[in-house]
Amino acid sequence: MTKHVDVAVVGAGFAGMLAAHNMRKLGLTVQGIEKGSEVGGTWYWNRYPGLRCDVESVEYSYSWDEELQQDWTWSERYSAQPEILEYAKHVADRFKIRELFQFNTAVTGATFDNAANTWTVTTDKGEAITARWVVMATGALSTPKPVDIKGHESFAGQSLFSTDWPSTPVDFSGKRVAVVGTGSTGIQLATEIAKTAKELFVLQRTPSWSVPANNKPLTAEYVASVKANYAAERERKRHSMDGLGLPGPEKAAFEATDEEREAYYQYIYENLSPFTFFGSYLDVLVDDAANQTISDFLGRKVHERVNDPAIADKLIPKSYPFGTRRTCIDSGYYEIYNQPNVHLVDLLESPMKQITPTGFETEAQAYEVDVIVYATGYDAFTGILNNVDLVGIDGANLRDVWKQGAKTYLGTMSVGFPNLFLVTGPQSPSVLSNVVVSLEQHVEWITDCIEYLTKQGYHRMEATQEAQDAWVEQNNAIGQFTVHRNSHSWYMGDNVAGKPHVVLPALMGVGPFRAACSEVAADGYRGFALAS
Ligand code: NA7
Secondary structure, three states, X not given: OOEEEEEEEEOOOHHHHHHHHHHHHOOOOEEEEOOOOOOOOHHHHOOOOOOEOOOOOOOOOOOOOHHHHHHOOOOEOOOEHHHHHHHHHHHHHHOOOHHXXXXXXXXXXXXXXXXXXXXXXXXXXXXXXXXXXXXXXXXXXXOEOOOOOOOHHHOOOEEEEHXXXXXXXXXXXXXXXXXXXXXXXXXXXXXXXXXXXXXXXXXXXXXXXXXXXXXXXXXXXXXXXXXXXXXXXXXXHHOOOOOXXXXXXXXXXXXXXXXXXXXXXXXXXHHOOHHHHHHOOOOOOOOHHHHHHHHHHHHHHHHHHOOOHHHHHHHOXXXXXXXXOOOEEEOOOHHXXXXXXXXXXXXXXXXXXXXXXXXXXXXOOEEEOXXXXXXXXXXXXXXXXXXXXXXXXXXXXXXXXXXXOOOOEOOOEOOOOOOEEEOOOOOOOHHHOOHHHHHXXXXXXXXXXXXXXXXXXXXXXXXXXXXXXXXXXXXXHHHHHOHHHHOOOHHHOOOOOOOOOOOOOOOOOHHHXXXXXXXXXXXXXXXXXXXX
């Protein structure tokens, strides 16, 4: 039997929970669908040891309910995954959000009925749900990149995946372990595994920049000071460039003396979020020489932390400008290379040949290991949307429409797919911001939009080609203006074979993005075709 609701919400992560809650508040009928058995999204699926958020906990939390933010108290500066999952569960309990979702159910596809202006959402349980509006709250980093190393299925030891970690603790003591990948995930995992493994081989292709987390328990005084001004500070951050409202002097890098710059970078390094570097000087994300001053500073830090200068040198990124790949925070990452049981395998120097039944082989030598841990990243932004069959007008599948590159208007809708809202989709700030601030903005905008459409008696909303083209073009132009023009990364889709090189996140910043979305709404949803 087909169930009919006003709104179907896919995903019970931070975005989906809020979307379902908001739709119910509008008085609409809602069906949430979640593949996992619990709320939490990325914090439900990811549970590898050492996993910690790289945005401070008092910021990485909902701001839409004052009592919630006053009642909940974070224990550490950067939360570990179990605490964030507990928070998500607390919110679900507090606002009775679970009753809006069907868990343990994966969406397999959705097809638009062009005459009825409804979507039929299908699930792996064989169900069909029709909905006027669909909100895809599926996250930008939810589909792992397939392992693309020759021979990986032949490995006879234990293969572990950061994105599908066993629910019982894994004991690495006495084992020879290889970690593949040195993004945020690989860095966190390697730091943890180095504590107990007999031998740890860290397989690095592209090094990341990493800055000490300086994680610490939060004092009662600090928490009280945050809570005293929570609402006002949240509001300020909503209009900032990164959603974090980090400080930045109003001058260009070379307007400061070398000593001034060094002192300021040192201050950021010791005290502030690493994302502060992005706005440290006005021109660091647009001017290559200004940008290089940060790399030079951080390179010196790597040398201070790693005893062997040759290894330190290999750990220093050289192939991309600072800020065009995720800057990581760590809890002793570089120092693991001072331990006798930890070995850096530089795949740029000796490329990987293959994985074998007993380990792996580079061009230079063969290694025997008991465990291989893959921290090889995601098919970001589009993976999850392309893995289900989203069929819009005239039977077009989103994955085919996006073959030459994902395109949206305001990150929220793609031409040919009416009534299908994306949250933190391509060309929205999402991963280049405090994503909770971004997803709240997106979900609130969608909520206001659906309320408007409902009140005005509209049954259909579709992005126009003209508006979408202009939005994508503007984002590409910003990409060309910034240091991203010289980079290849998952922000551009470059990590997945065959994926087109497109600027996936919106680079304009959180505040300007919010302003653009608000203007569109105030102008009667300019750039969208509305119909009853
Ligand atoms: P990332 O940042 O995409 O990192 C993946 C890492 O895996 C990166 O170092 C890759 O090197 C490496 N990789 C991928 N495929 C291979 C192969 N075939 N051989 C060797 N190395 C490989 O993903 P994370 O999970 O660490 O972080 C994603 C986000 O999650 C992060 O930014 C936070 O926002 C949270 P490459 O760059 O391809 O040379």
